[in-house]
Amino acid sequence: MKILVTGAAGFIGFHVCTKLLEKGHEVVGLDNINDYYDVNLKYDRLLELGIPMNEAKVFGNLVASGKHTSFQFIRMNLEDRSELPNLFKQENFDIACNLAAQAGVRYSLENPESYVDSNIVGFLNILECCRNFAIKHLVYASSSSVYGTNTKIPFSTTDSVDHPISLYAASKKSNELMAYTYSHLYGFPTTGLRFFTVYGPWGRPDMALYLFTDAIVKGEPIKVFNNGEMQRDFTYVDDIVEGVIRIIKQPVKYRKTGDTKYKIYNIGNSTSVKLLDFIEALESTLHIKAKKQFLPMQPGDVKKTWADVSDLKTDYDYQPNTSILEGVKRFVSWYSNYNDIEIKS
Template sequence: MKFLVTGAAGFIGFHTADRLCREGHEVVGIDNLNDYYSVDLKLSRLELLRKHGNFRFEKLDIGDRVRLAELFRDEQFERVIHLAAQAGVRYSLENPDLYADVNLTGFLNILEGCRHNAVGHLAYASSSSVYGMNSPMPFSTNATVDQPVSLYAATKRANELMAYTYAHLYRLPVTGLRFFTVYGPWGRPDMALFKFTRAILDGRPIDIYNNGEMSRDFTYVDDVVEGIVRIQDCPPQPEQPGEAPAALYNIGLGAPVRLLDMVHCVEEAIGQEAIKNFLPLQPGDVLQTWANVDDLVRRIDFRPVTPLSEGVKRFVEWYRDYYGRTADHPCA
């Protein structure tokens, strides 16, 4: 099939586009290549994707309504996997306008492109951050999520509501995927695992918020991509007349890990103890995430399986290879 993958130079977008290309699909990837984090890292991902003869890249901002509409019209995609977004909980506290432009207006432009060009299924990235502080554990997609604690979370919840509206009004099949702390090779430099690895190799302290009394449902990127690829092949099928073709699923390991235990995995993988700097909880952070993936298992017969220790080991191996680092010879 012919796919559009937005955010193709991003972490999850890169892995997803690579997987689809390996399966023989035609993939058009778009990204605006912004400098929220290293553009060189994004270009390195694209360099690998361009080795696939069935991949094409267009530098395009999803906020550009006219050019995006032209792309949809010219390409006539069968499926769209929307992974472009302005990420980062803390960054949203300082740059709210950017989140509105990208995560709200940009997503509306994607919905319009799908609506006007008969796209068979839109799968889009949501986030575990929509659960906020007040949901019972483990997080279920049946829970009420109306108390986000960051603007980033609010925009992701807004995406879910917008997608449902388009499914209801225009019968556009949409599936939202609430990702839980995705990590792995080619990961984002603003994420904790990346920061911890770099700091430990450099012999610098790592910042541990809330004195380490928080936990995350860390989910390896290959497991996330497996879920994305399987779910895109399963457009929602309404069971009742008039029901909207819309669905939501969690993609998480289903096993929260304490932050200090994650740090220990990094120390083990590197072979070096971290210098720890304990700090209070930051605005926008939640204390725990924990995915209930029963609905996902029922729908696609798959649940994430990669243990954190193994995933962290693979990340550290990639990091050392990509940056030419060793514990003895850290780069500047």
């Protein structure tokens, strides 16, 4: 199949592109390479796909071909209402996988406009292109943050998500509603994936594992919010990608909601791990005891997440299998190589 992957220079998008190419698909990656975090990490991910930095830096219609003859990269904003339709018309995609978004819960308190531009306006443009250019299936990233302060554990897709506590969460809930509307009106299938705390090699430097590892290696204290009373459904990136790929490959696995080909799935490790246990796995891997700075809860954050993935298991035989310790070890191995830091094994 010919597949569009937006957010191709991002953490999950990079891994999805890599796996799709390994499986023989033709992939067009799209990203605007914004500076929410160090753009060099994004360029380095693209370099792994064979796209040199000088080509990745250019906006517009330039198509950069990577070391994979079946991969192309285009730098573009999803908000671009003229160029995005041109891309869809030119490439004739079978599937669209929208992983591009302005990420981060806490950043949404500082820069709310970017979430509306990318996550809502950009997503509307994707939906319009899917409608107008006969896309067979739209797979898109939602987030576990839509559950807000939900206290029912584990989180189920049947739970109410009407009370998001950050603009990021609200934008992801909006995506789900918009996708439902387009599936209902225009009949093309949409699948939303609520990701749960993804970690692993090539991960974002603003996320906990990267921040913790960086601080511990440098002998600096790590910030532990809510005095350590946090739990997360930490999910290794390869397990996430396996679920995404199965859904991309088999769009026939739909349960109709009335007359609408619309589905939402949780995609997580299906367990909840205490933050302090996660830190302990990292300490064990690094052979360094962390200096912990205990802090109160941050606005927009939640105490506990836990994914019920039973629907995904039933429909796609999906079962994550990477332990926390193994996943942390793989991240640390990548981190040490990427940053050229020697870490005792």
